Each structure stands twice: as structure tokens, then as C-alpha cells.
Amino acid sequence: MLAALPAALLLATSGALLAPGSAAAAPGDDITDQCLEMSQNGGPWVKPAAFDPSGTDYIPIPGDEGTQLAFNVRNVCDLPATLTLFSESWSVSGGGTATVRGKLDGQVGQQFVIGPNANSSTRIELVKTPLAQNANVMAGFMIGIPAGEVLQGYEINPGWGLVLVEGEPVVVAPSAPTGLTLGSAEVEAGTPVKVSGKAEPNSTVTVTGGGATCTATADTSGNFSCNLTITTPGSHPITATATNEGGTSPASTAVTVKVTAKTTDPGGSSSGSLGSSTGSLGSLDLFGSLGG
Incomplete structure (x- = not known):
């Protein structure tokens, strides 16, 4: 036999008192003891203190690795959390x-080498994943021997461990804005049209249409509006998206604005000319000449 592999599992301990289903902890708190349950081979779900897992019969050989310990875990608290598997206080003899x-x-996760010239007191983070309430995931610890290893008959204690830590609430992208309305169904090219609607409160709303864009921030009630200026005549669909820390929403249902060609006032030039003529007449000092 090349290596003896104890299957002991290190469970992080938590001093916080937290009942399953409650939400009294804070981000960063260790909630392993209170919120994590474990089961192996279809057995009952138990708390970490009562979990006594069995290892597999896998014995590694140089250049190979395999699963040495596997079981199911779940988070029973109504809290966002992250589960981390680690190796700590490991030992390799000889x-x-x-x-x-x-x-x-x-x-x-990534493969790490343990043995001579490495610090066994340093926790090696092997893999981690978000763990939502009642999500059931399979956890596995894999062990192996480097291909170039020539020693035999030594013992490996991989120092398996896991910890569940409360995380920040997960922010998801908002839903598409709704209820888009136009200040006017028809505008002249270059004239702003007011676009209003509803979106997730405090999200950034981007309105697009006809090659133009305007942005607004939805207020605490979700209302938003901005002025969109389209310079190309035609019928243009207008949509809106909302963005927060979790991402950008799908586009809203479109509304259509009709943009007409820009017109000019045909009388404007003549009026200016008449004004100029009046000014010329005014320059003739007729009364002054008569008086002479």
C-alpha cells in the first residue's frame, strides 16, 4: 500500500447563535454549525457535529488522483451563503x-501539492460556491500523488474541511421597464419627445430609438422620464432597459413615434427684406429737407 488516507473532516465552528430559517447573522459570519446540514449515501440530514462520513477505498498512485470523500450538503437558513472546501493542518509523512x-x-477546483517545504498551517482554499437555502449540492474531496513521486509507504492526512459563511444578498438584474408613454406621438425631426415609464426604483434607465439615446434614474417609486431627440424622419420604435448592480434588463415593449421632416417658414425671408426697406426709408430725412 502506498499511502494510508484518514477520512477525518474538519468542520469550522461558529460562535453565533442562529436558528434554522432565521436571518439574524451578518455578511461574513461563520454559519456552519447553525445552517449547514450534511448527508452521505442517502442517509439522514444531520448537523456538522453529528456527521461522521466514511471515505472511499481509493488509494492513489503516482500521476493519478481520485475522490477520497464525498457527501451532500445543504443550507437550511434563509440566508445567502458561500460554501468553501479547504485543506488545513494536513500532514505527509516521510x-x-x-x-x-x-x-x-x-x-x-485547482489542484494543490502538499508535502515538504509547504506550510501545513496555512488554509488552502480548494473550491467554493454560493449555496442558496435548501439547495442540495454534492461535495467531494480528491487526493492524488504527483507523477514524479518515487517514495512509497508514507501516510497522507489531507486535512479536509469546509465552512459556510453568510454572503451579501445576491443582486439580480431588474425586470424590463413597463408602461412606456410618449409626450407626443408625432414630432418634427430634432425636436425632443418626452419618454416616460416605470422601472425598478433607483435603476438607471436607458431609452433608445431612431439612433438616439437618453438616460434617466428611476425614482423611489420607479417613475422615470427623459427627452429623446431623433433627427431622422420616419416611424421609430422606442424601447427602454433598466440597469442595476446585478445587470441589465431585457428591453421593454416598444412604443412608436412618428418623426416628420423639419420645415421652414417661407415668409421669414420676405419679412426681413421689408424690414430692411423700412429702415432705408427711415434714413431719408424728408421732414428735414422740407424744412430747408
């Missing part, structure tokens, strides 16, 4: 080396 890796819900 100057040998080994590799460790974690996997969560199909996501496989």
Missing part, C-alpha cells in the same frame, strides 16, 4: 508529497 483538490456541484 518527506513525501500529495495533491489535493475539491469539487462542488460539478465545479472542480
Whole structure:
């Protein structure tokens, strides 16, 4: 046998008192003991303190790795959280080396080498994933031996561990704006048309149409408006999107504005000429001449 592999699992402990289903913790708090439940091979769900997992029969050989421990986990609290698998306080006897890796819900983390000239007191973060309430994910710890290792008969303790930490609430992209209305259904090219509607409160709304764009910030009630200036005549669909920290919404249902060609006042030039003529007449000092 090349290596003996203890299947002991380190469970991070939490001093916070938090009942399942409550939301009394704060972002960054360790909620492992209160919110994490674990099950193996279809067995009952239990708290970390009562979980006693069994390892697989996998024994690594140089150049190979396999799963040494696998089980299901879930978050039973109504809190956004992140589950992290790690290796800590590991040991490799006789100057040998080994590799460790974690996997969560199909996501496989980076492979790390443990052994001589490495600090076993440093926690190695293997893989992590967000864990929503009652989401059931498979956790797995993988162990291996580097291809160039020639030593035999040494023991590997990979120091498996996991911790559940409350995260910030997940921000999702807003829904599409609704209820778009126009200040006027028909405008002259170059004349702004007011576009109004409803969007997620405090989101940034972008209105587009006819090659033009205007932006606004929805107020606390979700109302927004901005003036869109289109310079190309024709019938133009106008849509809006809303953006927050979680992303950008789909486009709203379109409204259509008719843009007509810009017109000029045909009498404007003649009026100016007449004004000039009047000014010329005014320059003739007729009364002054008569008086002479």
C-alpha cells in the first residue's frame, strides 16, 4: 500500500447563535454549525457535529488522483451563503508529497501539492460556491500523488474541511421597464419627445430609438422620464432597459413615434427684406429737407 488516507473532516465552528430559517447573522459570519446540514449515501440530514462520513477505498498512485470523500450538503437558513472546501493542518509523512483538490456541484477546483517545504498551517482554499437555502449540492474531496513521486509507504492526512459563511444578498438584474408613454406621438425631426415609464426604483434607465439615446434614474417609486431627440424622419420604435448592480434588463415593449421632416417658414425671408426697406426709408430725412 502506498499511502494510508484518514477520512477525518474538519468542520469550522461558529460562535453565533442562529436558528434554522432565521436571518439574524451578518455578511461574513461563520454559519456552519447553525445552517449547514450534511448527508452521505442517502442517509439522514444531520448537523456538522453529528456527521461522521466514511471515505472511499481509493488509494492513489503516482500521476493519478481520485475522490477520497464525498457527501451532500445543504443550507437550511434563509440566508445567502458561500460554501468553501479547504485543506488545513494536513500532514505527509516521510518527506513525501500529495495533491489535493475539491469539487462542488460539478465545479472542480485547482489542484494543490502538499508535502515538504509547504506550510501545513496555512488554509488552502480548494473550491467554493454560493449555496442558496435548501439547495442540495454534492461535495467531494480528491487526493492524488504527483507523477514524479518515487517514495512509497508514507501516510497522507489531507486535512479536509469546509465552512459556510453568510454572503451579501445576491443582486439580480431588474425586470424590463413597463408602461412606456410618449409626450407626443408625432414630432418634427430634432425636436425632443418626452419618454416616460416605470422601472425598478433607483435603476438607471436607458431609452433608445431612431439612433438616439437618453438616460434617466428611476425614482423611489420607479417613475422615470427623459427627452429623446431623433433627427431622422420616419416611424421609430422606442424601447427602454433598466440597469442595476446585478445587470441589465431585457428591453421593454416598444412604443412608436412618428418623426416628420423639419420645415421652414417661407415668409421669414420676405419679412426681413421689408424690414430692411423700412429702415432705408427711415434714413431719408424728408421732414428735414422740407424744412430747408
